[in-house]
Amino acid sequence: MVSLLRNGPRMLYIGTTKRFEFINFLIEKFQAEILDVDVVFDRSDEFNTIIYLFSDLKPSVNKSDVKDTLLIRKDVAHVLCQLIQNENATLIQAIRPAPQTILMRAIGDMEKMLLNIQKDFGGKIGSFNYCVESGCAASTIIGLTDKPLSRSAKFSDMYHNFLRLDQDYATLHRDLTMDAYRYLNSSMDNKEWHEFEIRIYDVYGAFQLHYQRLIEVLDSLELGIVIGESWSKDYPKFLFPVEVYSVHFLTFVEPKVFKQILLGLEHLSDGERIVDYDLYIKNKKVYWREALQNKTNINRETESLKARSEVYGRLDQKTKAELAVLEQKILGTRK
Structure with a gap:
C-alpha cells in the first residue's frame, strides 16, 4: 500500500x-x-x-x-x-x-536520503537537466518525491536534486528495491512508524463496503500497510458488546492526522454519517476532539465535512469515482 x-x-x-x-x-x-x-x-x-x-x-x-x-x-x-x-x-x-529514471518515495529529509543512496552507490547529484545532459545511455537517474507513486509523478512534486549513476540498471534496480525501506527510514529523522487499529462499525452491517471504501483511500494516499484484519467486539456501553471489523495498519502518519482522515470518511458530502471508524493505539482510543487539538465550541458534523473536503482534495479522479459507487451501495443498505 x-x-x-x-x-x-x-x-x-x-x-x-x-x-x-x-x-x-x-x-x-x-x-x-x-x-x-x-x-x-x-x-x-x-x-x-x-x-x-x-x-x-x-x-x-x-x-x-x-x-x-x-x-x-x-x-x-x-x-x-x-x-x-x-x-x-x-x-x-x-x-x-x-538515461533511465527511477523514482523513489521519501518522507521528510529528502537530501539526506539522496546522500545515503550516493554513499552506497556513488554518482553525481544535480538538477534533472544536469543529470540528463551529463549522462550516457547506460546512466540511471534517481529522483525522490514525498507524493504517492501510484499516480503520475510531476516535476513540481519531485525533489529539486537528482542522482545520476553510471551503473548496470537491472542490478541497481534490484538493490534499490531490496533496500527501499531502509532509505525511506533514513529520511524520516525522528518520525516513527505507528501501528494503528481501525475498528469499523455500522449498525446496518455493511462492513465489507466500508472496508473497501477505507482501503481505496489508504491505497490512493499510500499512507501505510495493512498488517492484519479480524472480527472483534467493542463495548460502547457497559456490558453491551457490538461486532466490529478491525484493521491493523502500519503507518508513518501521526495519530491525530490519521484520525482527521477517518473523521472525514465517516460522513457523506451532505453531512449524513454512514459509519464509525474508531482509531486505537495499544487499545487506547483516539477521540475526534484530540485530532482537532481539543478545540472548544466545535461541531462534529461541521469538522467532519471540513476533513472530508481535505481528504477528497488529495484523491485522484479515478479514486473519487470508485468511492462514489461504494457510497451509493452503502446508501442502498439503509433501505
Missing part, C-alpha cells in the same frame, strides 16, 4: 533530417502527442515512451538542442519494434536510449 519505487518513462534520443515528415509518421503510427520539453515528463507514466528529436544527434546533448518532444503511450519495446519493422525507419539518422 506504499509504493516505494517505480520506473519513470523510457526516453529515446532520435536524430532526423526530415523532422516534420518523421513527426507526422509518429503521430499516424503511434498517436504521438507533441508536448513542451518541460511538461512531457509530467504527462507520462512508467509504461510510456518519450522521444526527443534532434537535427543532429551528438554524443553529448543539451536541452537547447532538442527540436521537438513527443509522448507515445506505448512501452519502449513496442515502439522500437515498430520503428525497425516500418519502412519509414529510413527517416532516422541516429537513435540511442536516454
Whole structure:
C-alpha cells in the first residue's frame, strides 16, 4: 500500500533530417502527442515512451538542442519494434536510449536520503537537466518525491536534486528495491512508524463496503500497510458488546492526522454519517476532539465535512469515482 519505487518513462534520443515528415509518421503510427520539453515528463507514466528529436544527434546533448518532444503511450519495446519493422525507419539518422529514471518515495529529509543512496552507490547529484545532459545511455537517474507513486509523478512534486549513476540498471534496480525501506527510514529523522487499529462499525452491517471504501483511500494516499484484519467486539456501553471489523495498519502518519482522515470518511458530502471508524493505539482510543487539538465550541458534523473536503482534495479522479459507487451501495443498505 506504499509504493516505494517505480520506473519513470523510457526516453529515446532520435536524430532526423526530415523532422516534420518523421513527426507526422509518429503521430499516424503511434498517436504521438507533441508536448513542451518541460511538461512531457509530467504527462507520462512508467509504461510510456518519450522521444526527443534532434537535427543532429551528438554524443553529448543539451536541452537547447532538442527540436521537438513527443509522448507515445506505448512501452519502449513496442515502439522500437515498430520503428525497425516500418519502412519509414529510413527517416532516422541516429537513435540511442536516454538515461533511465527511477523514482523513489521519501518522507521528510529528502537530501539526506539522496546522500545515503550516493554513499552506497556513488554518482553525481544535480538538477534533472544536469543529470540528463551529463549522462550516457547506460546512466540511471534517481529522483525522490514525498507524493504517492501510484499516480503520475510531476516535476513540481519531485525533489529539486537528482542522482545520476553510471551503473548496470537491472542490478541497481534490484538493490534499490531490496533496500527501499531502509532509505525511506533514513529520511524520516525522528518520525516513527505507528501501528494503528481501525475498528469499523455500522449498525446496518455493511462492513465489507466500508472496508473497501477505507482501503481505496489508504491505497490512493499510500499512507501505510495493512498488517492484519479480524472480527472483534467493542463495548460502547457497559456490558453491551457490538461486532466490529478491525484493521491493523502500519503507518508513518501521526495519530491525530490519521484520525482527521477517518473523521472525514465517516460522513457523506451532505453531512449524513454512514459509519464509525474508531482509531486505537495499544487499545487506547483516539477521540475526534484530540485530532482537532481539543478545540472548544466545535461541531462534529461541521469538522467532519471540513476533513472530508481535505481528504477528497488529495484523491485522484479515478479514486473519487470508485468511492462514489461504494457510497451509493452503502446508501442502498439503509433501505
